Amino acid sequence: MDIGVEFSKGEEREDFVGNKVRPSIIFYPKDEGEVAKVVRYAYERGIPVVTWGAGTSLTGAVECNGCILIDVKYMDKILEVNEVDWYARVQPGVNLEYLNRKLAEKGFFLPPDPASFFLCTVGGATANSSGGMRGVKYGTFKEWVLALKVVLPNGKVVKLGEPLRKNRAGYDLVSLFVGSEGTLGVITEIWFRITPLPRRKTFTVMAYVKDMEEAGRVIVEVRKRRILPEMAEYLDREVVKALNKHLNAGLKESDGGLMLFSVEEDHLEDLLDVLRGNEVVVAEGEEAERLYSIRAQSAIALRAEAKHMVVEDIVVPVSKLPEAIKRLKEVERKYNVRLPVIAHIGDGNLHPNILYNEGEVEGLFEEVANIAIELGGSVSGEHGIGTQKAKVMALQLLKHNGREVLDIMEGIKRLIDPKGIMNPGKYVELAKKYAEGSGENY
Amino acid sequence: MDIGVEFSKGEEREDFVGNKVRPSIIFYPKDEGEVAKVVRYAYERGIPVVTWGAGTSLTGAVECNGCILIDVKYMDKILEVNEVDWYARVQPGVNLEYLNRKLAEKGFFLPPDPASFFLCTVGGATANSSGGMRGVKYGTFKEWVLALKVVLPNGKVVKLGEPLRKNRAGYDLVSLFVGSEGTLGVITEIWFRITPLPRRKTFTVMAYVKDMEEAGRVIVEVRKRRILPEMAEYLDREVVKALNKHLNAGLKESDGGLMLFSVEEDHLEDLLDVLRGNEVVVAEGEEAERLYSIRAQSAIALRAEAKHMVVEDIVVPVSKLPEAIKRLKEVERKYNVRLPVIAHIGDGNLHPNILYNEGEVEGLFEEVANIAIELGGSVSGEHGIGTQKAKVMALQLLKHNGREVLDIMEGIKRLIDPKGIMNPGKYVELAKKYAEGSGENY
Known part of the structure; x- marks a missing residue:
């Protein structure tokens, strides 16, 4: 399995709530180019790819059996904190608390604060569009991601959006990838919008x-x-x-x-x-x-x-x-x-x-x-869907939004990941299966 | 052309900057059901559909020749201002200034303030993800739309998202439609997030x-x-x-x-x-x-x-x-x-x-x-692309993002609008043509 990227055999892991992660092999890429190598390898062979940040998912979003696991532990650099353009450019493996400590030294912060902030990676929080205690004022991660670099399922590296708060060049693919739970590609770089620490007590x-x-x-x-x-x-x-x-x-x-x-x-x-x-x-x-x-x-x-x-x-x-x-x-x-x-x-x-x-x-x-x-609400505000909530998500979409909405979501999944290798069998794909398998209830 | 929706023959109009709009017929639907009738009619016959709010586009986004024009002038109701859930549910033809006056009476506002606020409709501002002077603090429309009702190109009515600030049920289709310039469907209802008027001088x-x-x-x-x-x-x-x-x-x-x-x-x-x-x-x-x-x-x-x-x-x-x-x-x-x-x-x-x-x-x-x-910026911050900026948008995407990004955008357009009837020949579609026709420069 030597494709020029550090790897180990696929030892079993458990996520934060005890779901089993049973990869066939684990890669430890050091940069975007190495992630692309791994994804290309998987694409050519049709092997599922799951990305591992800190394993703090509460919904089974990193469960797998026989997948290639990409562990981003070496991609843990803060690449730039721009004090004029007010963004932080980071790799996905950066710990969220660490990032905020570094930002605070310069008078800034990244507001969303999932309770796992001291454990989780920023890549995981982005893939999951996590929230937290400050959500009531500052919203969740989706409101704080300006741009992304991602490796698409075919191994191509692209940038989505621009590190600008205002950008109207094309459909908003950034918001599509934030919260996509690893089902559309692998995040390799994130530009977060940052904001000054509040002046008021x-x-x-x-x-x-x-x-x-x-x-x-x-x-x-x-x-x-x-x-x-x-x-x-x-x-x-x-x-x-x-x-x-x-x-x-x-x-x-x-x-x-x-x-x-x-x-x-x-x-x-x-x-x-x-x-x-x-x-x-x-x-x-x-x-x-x-x-x-x-x-x-x-x-x-x-x-x-x-x-x-x-x-x-x-x-x-x-x-x-x-x-x-x-x-x-x-x-x-x-x-x-x-x-x-x-x-x-x-x-x-x-x-x-x-x-x-x-x-x-x-x-x-x-x-x-x-x-x-x-009551007109949602089955998930900030933890995401994974395998845990796919069924109730289907129910919500069918009751509130319309079957076509789930069809469009699944169509987007197939458009971007035609071979179905990115964290397959979960989230939108799984919800769609529930919706199809269901009778009256849906 | 009597499909049970008020109509007139297609008199020529001009948008705010003088682009010609030459519809074959103009419909004036009174509600979502009537919009759906019109779109279904167009879908069956493969006729282009363009939606008209107040015609304040600066980029040729409502130009057309022989299209069905949907004029939303009768869909101008504020349906609900919820003072606990902090949203305003409105029809697309509501004037933005009028909405903010009504919100102010209850102590709220919708921050984005395009310079055309006294002329434009909220539907147009949403389709265009407009900005304004308060953007530096509050961002553009994309940050203020919680949920949408839209008529899809096939005439089906769906709801996208939920009127909640936190909702993780599926890919973010709301952000996809905000700023899609009428190329993915017709907006018939919008839930805007609203916020209290600032307490401080x-x-x-x-x-x-x-x-x-x-x-x-x-x-x-x-x-x-x-x-x-x-x-x-x-x-x-x-x-x-x-x-x-x-x-x-x-x-x-x-x-x-x-x-x-x-x-x-x-x-x-x-x-x-x-x-x-x-x-x-x-x-x-x-x-x-x-x-x-x-x-x-x-x-x-x-x-x-x-x-x-x-x-x-x-x-x-x-x-x-x-x-x-x-x-x-x-x-x-x-x-x-x-x-x-x-x-x-x-x-x-x-x-x-x-x-x-x-x-x-x-x-x-x-x-x-x-x-x-x-300089690492964007060809458009808040006016959008329409026909005016399709070429430079293609250039930006190819230089900054990668050809695959434009392919994905165009794939999404085809997925949602397979017959290509929604405001065709502009924006993403047109940019893709430029990118394909181009040689070295792209």
Whole structure:
């Protein structure tokens, strides 16, 4: 297998949530040219290609059996931080936290902050269009990628877009590749839009709410009052308990759990007014940072609670949050399971986490996704589809968008990857299969 | 031609810059169902379909000869302004200024503000992914469209995306259709993301700069200091003169022309420091609004200066602005023409306007576009491609991106519009023809 690129035999790996990755061989390219060599090799032989950043996918997006795995661990260079043109040009294997530390030294940041920021690569976050706590103000990765270099399935290297915020030269292929989960090509370089660190001080507001319904009321009111937080999070009572137990978070265990906001001064008074009636603490500086970091570790604390954890990632319109919360509780009761909720509540993105020790929870998983679909939301806000959500994604598209939309997506996949070697059998391709195989339900 | 949709015979129209639109028939649908009827009719007969909003395209995007023209003048309803979910759901024929007036009543706005805002429709601005003065802070339309309803070329009605800021269900087809210039389908409904009107006062800063080079220096320095303006505009000396002459603007006529900034208080001191050495006036309230409105009318004032005007729309990396300015002056001397520049200088987007009374200016047009390509920029930031820029767009894609990128774009066009009836012979299709017909130059 010597094609002039470092490789090892295909030892089995596990992703962050335990999915098996069983490659036939693993390549470790050092640059774009070497990635192209590997892809060409795979293309000529029709072998599936999966790209591995840090394996933090929560949806089975890097599962494989017999694939060629491209591990980008050597492609970990920050190539340029342009302080006039406000972009960072990086290789896919750069760690996200490392990039932001380097940007901060120059007074900039890249806002999206998935909870895995200290583990994940920027390539993975781009392929997945990840989000995070700052999404409520700054959106997800798709809003922060200016241009890409990619190796297409036939091994050709191209650049998509320009490192400019304004560019109208052709259809927007950058947005097509961001969030395509490795199914259209291999990302070898990314130009991220970066922005100055905020000049204004923010205040972190903790509110121990009286019950979960109160969290829904609060966030609807926040939006009505046009309060624009930098962060608006919610951890239910179970999550707070797990944080105290496994990470000594020292949080108060109220009945309704904890809301966590970050706002600039001119929004603070309005926010405190909305929160009236709940126990509120305002933090700054180190204590604020500690809370941010605790929040980022919520999922890790929860994982310690059971043998298995399946993470949902539904979004509902903010106006439907009270209804969504009510229905989640009904489902919890019906299935008699533990379903603690971590939420980027400010943008309607809820992560109900299914904790269980045995059996299977597919029915429950789908029922939760269905709540989102029925309320006009989405089955995924930031974790993506992979193999985990292909079925419910098909359901969403058929109910909200139209069968032709899925056909177009699959047509694009075939257009760009005619041999079907790029991370095959997942996402759009798999959703299409579900839609075709289905009867009435779809 | 009675298919149950109001129609008239195909009277000739002219777009904003004088391109001829010669339809064989004009339909005036009242809703999505009627649009679908018209498109189905066209699809069955293989007749080209062009959609008309307000005809403010600057690039020949609505030119046609013998097409079916869909005039969306009756589809002018704001269907919903959701004050909790922060979106506006509108029909394509809504006037942009009208929408923003209605949003302002509820404390919101839709930031992108093309200079034609008082004329253009939101459908046109979406199909074109238009920009404007606030682009430096808020980007262009592509950053503000959450979801779309479109009639596909075969007459099927689908919804693309969800009215949610976070949605990972499938490839991003919304971004594909925004800026597709009517070549992929007819937009019948748009969900715009809206945001609260800023709480903070802004200051408008006018600087009469000593020469055009100074404008380049200033903006590079603004970026280095990480000043984030809401607006950073530049009008050269010729533009200022035209504004005084035709619109009684009462501006001072300095050698270098006028820079116009809008900044929040905590950026003001830094900005004034950068501008030191130039004559500076700080305005607020009504005077600031008057300056914004004068700026928006610059192109109208220039148009009165010659029989013909061709508007360029190049973007260069901000760091390359000084070089771009130098080269524009060289071109101006070489061709001995008037080439006044209006610029969204804060994001590197320059509008050199070719003024002439006779002859043709194609060579000059291409040379200006070439400056952008050579400096790593784009031939269009916000006006789009249409017929006007297809050749230079091909050049840009071949030089910067790779021939395969144009192939993929054209493949997508054929996938979605296999009969080639949607605004045919322009944009991606036409660029592809140029690329194929070309020899060495491409």
